[in-house]
Amino acid sequence: xxxxxxxxxxxxxxxxxxxxxxxxxxxxxxxxxxxxxxxxxxxxxxxxxxxxxxxxxxxxxxxxxxxxxxxxxxxxxxxxxxxxxxxxxxxxxxxxxxxxxxxxxxxxxxxxxxxxxxxxxxxxxxxxxxxxxxxxxxxxxxxx
Amino acid sequence: xxxxxxxxxxxxxxxxxxxxxxxxxxxxxxxxxxxxxxxxxxxxxxxxxxxxxxxxxxxxxxxxxxxxxxxxxxxxxxxxxxxxxxxxxxxxxxxxxxxxxxxxxxxxxxxxxxxxxxxxxxxxxxxxxxxxxxxxxxxxxxxxxxxxxxxxxxxxxxxxxxxxxxxxxxxxxxxxxxxxxxxxxxxxxxxxxxxxxxxxxxxxxxxxxxxxxxxxxxxxxxxxxxxxxxxxxxxxxxxxxxxxxxxxxxxxxxxxxxxxxxxxxxxxxxxxxxxxxxxxxxxxxxxxxxxxxxxxxxxxxxxxxxxxxxxxxxxxxxxxxxxxxxxxxxxxxxxxxxxxxxxxxxxxxxxxxxxxxxxxxxxxxxxxxxxxxxxxxxxxxxxxxxxxxxxxxxxxxxxxxxxxxxxxxxxxxxxxxxxxxxxxxxxxxxxxxxxxxxxxxxxxxxxxxxxxxxxxxxxxxxxxxxxxxxxxxxxxxxxxxxxxxxxxxxxxxxxxxxxxxxxxxxxxxxxxxxxxxxxxxxxxxxxxxxxxxxxxxxxxxxx
Numbered sequence: 001x002x003x004x005x006x007x008x009x010x011x012x013x014x015x016x017x018x019x020x021x022x023x024x025x026x027x028x029x030x031x032x033x034x035x036x037x038x039x040x041x042x043x044x045x046x047x048x049x050x051x052x053x054x055x056x057x058x059x060x061x062x063x064x065x066x067x068x069x070x071x072x073x074x075x076x077x078x079x080x081x082x083x084x085x086x087x088x089x090x091x092x093x094x095x096x097x098x099x100x101x102x103x104x105x106x107x108x109x110x111x112x113x114x115x116x117x118x119x120x121x122x123x124x125x126x127x128x129x130x131x132x133x134x135x136x137x138x139x140x141x142x143x144x
Numbered sequence: 145x146x147x148x149x150x151x152x153x154x155x156x157x158x159x160x161x162x163x164x165x166x167x168x169x170x171x172x173x174x175x176x177x178x179x180x181x182x183x184x185x186x187x188x189x190x191x192x193x194x195x196x197x198x199x200x201x202x203x204x205x206x207x208x209x210x211x212x213x214x215x216x217x218x219x220x221x222x223x224x225x226x227x228x229x230x231x232x233x234x235x236x237x238x239x240x241x242x243x244x245x246x247x248x249x250x251x252x253x254x255x256x257x258x259x260x261x262x263x264x265x266x267x268x269x270x271x272x273x274x275x276x277x278x279x280x281x282x283x284x285x286x287x288x289x290x291x292x293x294x295x296x297x298x299x300x301x302x303x304x305x306x307x308x309x310x311x312x313x314x315x316x317x318x319x320x321x322x323x324x325x326x327x328x329x330x331x332x333x334x335x336x337x338x339x340x341x342x343x344x345x346x347x348x349x350x351x352x353x354x355x356x357x358x359x360x361x362x363x364x365x366x367x368x369x370x371x372x373x374x375x376x377x378x379x380x381x382x383x384x385x386x387x388x389x390x391x392x393x394x395x396x397x398x399x400x401x402x403x404x405x406x407x408x409x410x411x412x413x414x415x416x417x418x419x420x421x422x423x424x425x426x427x428x429x430x431x432x433x434x435x436x437x438x439x440x441x442x443x444x445x446x447x448x449x450x451x452x453x454x455x456x457x458x459x460x461x462x463x464x465x466x467x468x469x470x471x472x473x474x475x476x477x478x479x480x481x482x483x484x485x486x487x488x489x490x491x492x493x494x495x496x497x498x499x500x501x502x503x504x505x506x507x508x509x510x511x512x513x514x515x516x517x518x519x520x521x522x523x524x525x526x527x528x529x530x531x532x533x534x535x536x537x538x539x540x541x542x543x544x545x546x547x548x549x550x551x552x553x554x555x556x557x558x559x560x561x562x563x564x565x566x567x568x569x570x571x572x573x574x575x576x577x578x579x580x581x582x583x584x585x586x587x588x589x590x591x592x593x594x595x596x597x598x599x600x601x602x603x604x605x606x607x608x609x610x611x612x613x614x615x616x617x618x619x620x621x622x623x624x625x626x627x628x629x630x631x632x633x634x635x636x637x638x639x640x641x642x643x644x645x646x647x648x649x650x651x652x653x654x655x656x657x658x659x660x661x662x663x664x665x666x667x668x669x670x671x672x673x674x675x676x677x678x679x680x681x682x683x684x685x686x687x
Contacts (some may be wrong), residue, residue: 023236025310026317050237068234097455118455119317 013053016133017041019060021051022095023069031064034122035129048072052080059086060134064125067096075102078110091132117134149417158233158243161298165245169279171195171230176241179209185246190267193277195246197265197657206229208242217242219288225252227287231294234302245294247287248280324460324473327355333469338478342381344471349383352443353465356457359423359445360384363468364397367441384445387421400428400442409458421445425453433473441465485580493536495543501551503539505675506623511535513619513668514587521615531612534587538616541571541588557628565600568592586610591617596650614653618644618660621651626672637665639681 011088018040022028025046032042043049043060049071063081065074072080074094081087093114096102102115114128159176162183165172166187171185185195194200203222211217220228227244252258253273262269283289306349334347345363353361362382378394398417403410410417412426423445438519441464446453484507493507514535518528541551545567549560556564572589574579589601590613597605609617625640641661648657 024313025306026314029310029314047236119459 001093015041016061016135017058018129019043019044019045019051019063020065021045021048021063021074023047025106027066027095031122031125032064033127038126038129040129048074048077051077055081055087055134056084056089062091062093062129064093064129065095067094067100067102075106075110076110083111089102093128093132117126150588158301160295160301161231161243163299165243165294167305168290169182169281170244170245170247171279173204173244174233174241175205175208175237175244178214179205179212181205182241189275190271191279193273194267194276195261196267197261197267199261199264204244204246208244211242216292219284219291221284221293223252223255223257225249225255227282227284229291229294231291231298235456243294243298246289247282248276249282249287249292250277250280252280253277259448323355324456324463327351327460328463328467330465335467335471335474338471338475341472342379343474345381346383348464348471349381349441350466352441353383356443356460357446357448358384358443359447359456360386361441361443362386362393362397363431363441364394364401364439365472366401378439382519386419388419392419396422396444397440401437401440404428404440405437405674409462411453423531427453427457427461427477429461431469431472433469433476438469438472441468457597489533489536489564492540494582496539499542503627503670505678506627507536507539508675509623509668509671510538510616510619512671513622514616516663516667517615517656517660518657520663521656523559527551529586530583531615533581534584534612535569535616535619537575537581537584538570538588538591538620539567540574541567541569543574544570565592569601584612587612587616589613591620593617594651595653597649609653611653614656617653618656621647626668 018033018035018068020028020035020042021044022031023046028044028046031087033045035042042112043054043058045054047070048065051065052072054060063078064088067074069077077138078092078094081090081092081095088111090111091113093116094102094112102112113132116125116128148619162172162174166186171187172183173181174183174186176182181201184201185672187195207222207228209221210232214660216232217230220230222228226250227249229247231243232239232247233243253276258273258374259269262272277512298566306361326405330351331348334344337344348361349361352358360382361384362378362380362678364378366378375545380390380393380397382393388396399417400410400412403412403416408430410428412428413424414422418426425446426442426444428440428442431441441461443457443461446457497504497507511532512535513529516530518531522536523531545563549563552560568589568591572585573583575588590609592602593602593613594617595609595614597603622640622644625635625643626637629633642653644657644660648654652660
């Protein structure tokens with residue numbers, strides 16, 4: 001048992017929350033497991049539309065999204081997030097099929113910080129997450 | 145390029161729900177979002193005929209159409225004692241239709257229009273009534289609670305099906321990853337076979353082809369900086385069946401090389417001017433050393449469950465190319481190192497030979513004779529190679545013997561001979577400074593020992609003398625007797641061989657002497673002739 005307990009509900013206390021959107025359940029399964037074991041809160045969505053709903057309902061600290069998804073692509077999701085006041089600052093990591101190159105026009109008016117091509121390792125994603133969230137995971141701040 | 149398609153069929157969550165309804169006496173229909181019947185109830189006998197009748201379907205369908213605008217339609221009474229239980233069906237969070245359970249209560253058969261409905265369906269009302277009463281056991285309240293249970297059941301089944309699909313695709317990916325790992329492991333293990341590059345390339349191609357289920361995989365090595373080279377000198381390695389003769393394969397590789405000059409990886413097809421037999425998709429990757437192209441690896445005719453080349457194949461082929469480039473680098477370094485090593489040894493023997501023109505070529509000839517004798521005596525290739533090298537340097541200690549003694553015309557005094565006898569130990573001291581030559585030292589130190597003892601420097605005998613030295617001893621003596629020396633002319637071949645035979649068991653190891661007498665010495669005569677010609681050239685240059 002941890003001696004130092006977080007105060008109150010970690011999500012309401014503003015701990016990092018990652019929103020992960022991919023229509024392939026095995027990707028969300030593996031990646032969310034890795035992120036959670038690193039001490040991050042994770043919510044998952046299986047398409048861009050659901051991801052947007054979840055993000056507007058409870059703005060995450062970071063969004064990781066697949067590019068090709070039903071109803072709303074990852075690019076459209078990133079644009080929608082940028083255009084909403086409550087989510088306009090949220091950084092985005094984009095997952096793409098190998099060999100798919102995003103052009104500058106696609107990246108314009110989004111907060112896409114990294115583009116990672118599949119297949120990738122969950123560990124590589126975690127590294128990028130830590131680059132974008134230097135204070136994460138919550139565990140690192142316990143000593144402060 | 146597209147990621148590998150998930151080969152596992154999505155697990156269907158609807159069938160188990162229908163099964164469960166049937167087990168509790170609730171017939172079911174399935175409708176799509178537009179109100180079209182997807183599946184009818186499979187009840188047997190007159191009850192089935194009644195349930196599936198056009199009249200019944202029309203009545204239910206009318207209600208289903210009214211639900212399409214509702215978020216969560218509730219239990220709906222079709223007629224007293226007949227309740228419709230709408231369980232929405234979802235795919236990717238969109239409602240794609242309804243599974244509709246029909247729960248009956250006993251009062252249904254008392255309804256005024258029940259008989260009419262039976263007649264409309266052309267079934268006997270009395271028989272239908274009996275069949276229906278067997279399953280008509282619900283009340284309205286029970287039907288409402290049943291709908292809740294069915295919805296939860298449906299949600300659980302859909303979550304379960306999603307989990308199953310995820311597990312299936314994870315298992316596929318895991319098994320792919322495992323295969324990749326084993327392949328890379330096996331390729332990595334072979335990377336130290338630097339002396340047999342062709343064996344390694346063939347192993348790498350076979351493993352890559354088998355793991356990725358390609359029909360063929362090939363490598364061509366071109367001159368540095370050149371990818372499109374199709375010259376017949378460029379080596380080609382192929383695993384599997386390309387259905388091409390060598391010439392068209394060379395042309396195909398040249399085409400692929402041309403395409404690769406722009407990038408690292410390329411995907412080509414017969415439309416790009418490649419033979420049909422290489423498959424619909426041909427993937428290729430450049431091999432580079434320090435940014436210079438040195439060849440390419442390619443594969444095609446993919447089979448297996450998914451004949452599309454995906455990022456998975458691309459990744460492994462890239463890894464194989466990386467291994468191969470680094471392996472070829474090492475081969476080149478190894479060969480360069482070996483050339484330096486041999487060059488050093490040649491330089492040393494040249495230094496010895498330069499001191500005494502009568503012994504010119506002696507080191508070369510003794511080395512070759514020793515190697516042939518070692519082979520005849522049954523030593524393996526690696527040992528023969530070491531004996532050869534030891535033979536090359538066996539007299540290196542003569543560098544430390546004064547030239548006036550070494551090149552003296554006429555007989556040596558005992559003091560002078562003592563100086564000559566120092567050369568094995570001097571040679572040993574010189575060469576022991578070089579760790580890579582450690583295993584050549586026994587031949588250098590002991591090649592003047594005698595089988596019966598009494599030789600120099602230690603006077604040891606029999607098998608105490610290292611075999612390498614016993615071999616060189618025979619070869620050295622043979623060449624000395626066969627050559628002109630400053631103090632005597634060369635002896636005829638037959639006399640030399642008689643001498644070897646006579647000294648078996650005294651000067652020489654008798655078994656080795658016997659082996660030596662079996663050798664075909666034509667190679668030796670050729671060497672003597674060549675050395676004589678070199679000497680002639682040297683003299684004419686000096687003149």
